[in-house]
Amino acid sequence: MGKTIAEKIFASHLVDEPFAGTKVLRLDVVMCHEITTPIAIADLMARGKDRVFDPTKIKAVIDHVTPSKDSKTATQAKMLRDWARRHGIVDFFDVGANGVCHALFPEKGFIRPGYTVIMGDSHTCTHGAFGAFAAGIGTTDLEVGILKGVCAFREPKTIRINLNGSLPEGVYAKDVILHVIGRVGVNGATDRVMEFRGPVVDAMTMESRMTLCNMAIEAGGTSGICMPDMVTVDYLWPFIKDEYSSREAAREAFSQWRSDEDAVYEQVLDFDVSSLEPIVTFGYKPDQVKPVSEIAGTPVDQVYLGSCTNGRLEDLRIAARILKGKKIAPTVRGILSPATPKIYQDAMREGLIDIFMEAGFCVTNPTCGACLGMSNGVLAEGEVCASTTNRNFMGRMGKGGMVHLMSPATSAATAIEGKIADPRKYL
Numbered sequence: 189m190g191k192t193i194a195e196k197i198f199a200s201h202l203v204d205e206p207f208a209g210t211k212v213l214r215l216d217v218v219m220c221h222e223i224t225t226p227i228a229i230a231d232l233m234a235r236g237k238d239r240v241f242d243p244t245k246i247k248a249v250i251d252h253v254t255p256s257k258d259s260k261t262a263t264q265a266k267m268l269r270d271w272a273r274r275h276g277i278v279d280f281f282d283v284g285a286n287g288v289c290h291a292l293f294p295e296k297g298f299i300r301p302g303y304t305v306i307m308g309d310s311h312t313c314t315h316g317a318f319g320a321f322a323a324g325i326g327t328t329d330l331e332v333g334i335l336k337g338v339c340a341f342r343e344p345k346t347i348r349i350n351l352n353g354s355l356p357e358g359v360y361a362k363d364v365i366l367h368v369i370g371r372v373g374v375n376g377a378t379d380r381v382m383e384f385r386g387p388v389v390d391a392m393t394m395e396s397r398m399t400l401c402n403m404a405i406e407a408g409g410t411s412g413i414c415m416p417d418m419v420t421v422d423y424l425w426p427f428i429k430d431e432y433s434s435r436e437a438a439r440e441a442f443s444q445w446r447s448d449e450d451a452v453y454e455q456v457l458d459f460d461v462s463s464l465e466p467i468v469t470f471g472y473k474p475d476q477v478k479p480v481s482e483i484a485g486t487p488v489d490q491v492y493l494g495s496c497t498n499g500r501l502e503d504l505r506i507a508a509r510i511l512k513g514k515k516i517a518p519t520v521r522g523i524l525s526p527a528t529p530k531i532y533q534d535a536m537r538e539g540l541i542d543i544f545m546e547a548g549f550c551v552t553n554p555t556c557g558a559c560l561g562m563s564n565g566v567l568a569e570g571e572v573c574a575s576t577t578n579r580n581f582m583g584r585m586g587k588g589g590m591v592h593l594m595s596p597a598t599s600a601a602t603a604i605e606g607k608i609a610d611p612r613k614y615l
């Protein structure tokens with residue numbers, strides 16, 4: 189019987205199976221940020237276990253609230269910083285070098301096909317775009333991961349999501365994943381891996397695949413996952429060129445991390461995206477979705493472009509194409525947070541930052557900030573935000589605030605009109 193990619197990764201990393209179905213896996217990467225890791229650090233210290241299993245396999249960043257906004261966040265940042273120094277964690281990204289973890293770490297080449305990756309952050313599923321098993325975990329698992337380099341998982345079953353057809357103009361990975369979540373539901377993939385397959389995924393860039401996998405958790409998924417291919421190799425090539433004689437050789441090696449033809453899935457869901465419209469959420473759950481035509485005209489107070497979902501260069505390019513030579517509505521605040529310093533610099537060199545600023549956007553440093561309503565664009569009570577992020581929970585971006593999730597293109601069109609708008613008329 190064939191195996192899924194997730195089953196292959198589990199089999200190759202298995203250390204122990206304490207009881208049926210629960211598997212202890214060796215970890216390739218443990219990622220850390222300043223909101224959840226300090227809690228683990230403090231507890232390990234209190235237990236007299238202030239150690240790390242392997243400093244080269246730990247990657248750490250201050251990203252959620254940066255630069256710090258108050259004493260509390262300054263202390264969180266300091267705890268992570270001191271810990272990284274104390275343990276010789278070289279891949280630590282402090283103010284100036286920092287960016288949103290799920291954009292920064294892939295960009296640094298830390299994720300490879302077949303890897304096991306954990307982080308005390310729910311959107312760790314993003315890294316499955318590389319053909320890795322990447323999962324968000326809680327504090328106890330993070331502590332064990334830091335100390336021992338292992339983590340226990342119930343072996344997840346896999347839902348295969350076939351994305352067929354081809355994306356129409358103005359419709360992107362974000363629209364696809366919102367559409368998929370709309371059908372699967374916010375609990376529909378709980379304890380499952382969502383394996384994204386088909387010609388639509390094959391044609392996607394790594395950035396778009398990350399957008400897809402990023403939101404697997406919004407359907408309850410443990411990890412999103414894509415099959416590694418030449419697109420993966422091309423993205424990773426600067427980091428792996430000394431390991432493989434050619435790109436073709438790397439692709440061949442990575443192909444061990446693809447699901448077998450006869451792999452068994454718990455469920456197979458087929459989607460044809462060819463007639464998909466841009467999708468926007470309403471309400472407070474990510475599965476409450478509508479085609480833009482049904483929600484267009486809803487006024488917004490703020491447009492936010494950024495986050496681990498859609499704060500990458502590709503996203504900025506798409507939005508800038510729409511905003512070029514235009515002004516955002518006077519009733520709207522536009523905020524752009526490029527997800528990493530590299531994205532920021534590339535966007536500057538390409539002239540994208542000028543386009544945003546001339547349109548009236550405020551450009552912040554790379555940070556999560558407004559995405560989780562902690563800084564750099566918190567909503568006031570009763571305000572509405574059009575956002576390229578991944579969560580529209582009640583008060584997510586500020587107490588009493590409302591969030592509509594959408595693609596960078598839809599958010600750009602919305603910024604121009606001051607109300608939710610169809611991006612296709614601007615393309």
Ligand SMILES: CC(C)[C@H](C(=O)O)[C@@H](O)C(=O)O
Nearest residue numbers: 223224252308309310311560
């Ligand atoms: C701060 C962190 C625990 C949190 C998460 O895990 O998701 C954050 O990244 C978020 O998106 O709300």
Ligand code: SF4
Nearest residue numbers: 311495496556559560
């Ligand atoms: S950008 Fe938002 S969703 Fe992503 S890790 Fe940061 S807070 Fe979480």
